Amino acid sequence: MSYEAPLKVLSGTALTDEQKKDLLNRLARVEGQVRGVRKLLAKAVVPDDCDGVAQQMAAARKALDRAFVNLLTSSMVTHTSGSTSLEDAADRAKHLSEMLNKFA
Numbered sequence: 001m002s003y004e005a006p007l008k009v010l011s012g013t014a015l016t017d018e019q020k021k022d023l024l025n026r027l028a029r030v031e032g033q034v035r036g037v038r039k040l041l042a043k044a045v046v047p048d049d050c051d052g053v054a055q056q057m058a059a060a061r062k063a064l065d066r067a068f069v070n071l072l073t074s075s076m077v078t079h080t081s082g083s084t085s086l087e088d089a090a091d092r093a094k095h096l097s098e099m100l101n102k103f104a
Contacts, residue, residue, distance in 0.1 A: 013082055019074040026067040033060040072100055 009020055037056045044053060076096050083089035 013078070015071075015074055015078055019078065023067060023071055023074070026063065026070065030060055030063045030067065033063060068103070072096065072104075075099075 007024065009017065009024070011017055015023070033056065037053060037060060040049070040053045040056060044050060076093070079092045079096060080089045083092055
């Protein structure tokens with residue numbers, strides 16, 4: 001088993017510390033799910049074993065999608081709340097909309 005040093009979480013205006021903590025926890029759970037899927041796949045010996053692998057892959061994918069949505073909604077709140085004007089808020093919202101269109 002390899003050791004991975006804990007991430008240093010930097011404070012800034014991208015996301016609040018609480019938003020980052022929530023997202024990091026979600027991603028850690030996804031990471032655990034993917035490790036579990038790898039183990040299930042390695043142990044698959046009959047066609048029916050693939051059902052369990054597929055189910056766990058779907059669950060991991062859904063959890064990652066949920067983390068992505070959480071990132072976007074957190075960003076919307078954080079980025080627009082720091083706006084200096086209505087025009088600035090609109091520009092920030094447009095950027096987030098473009099990000100959603102690009103990656104979703």
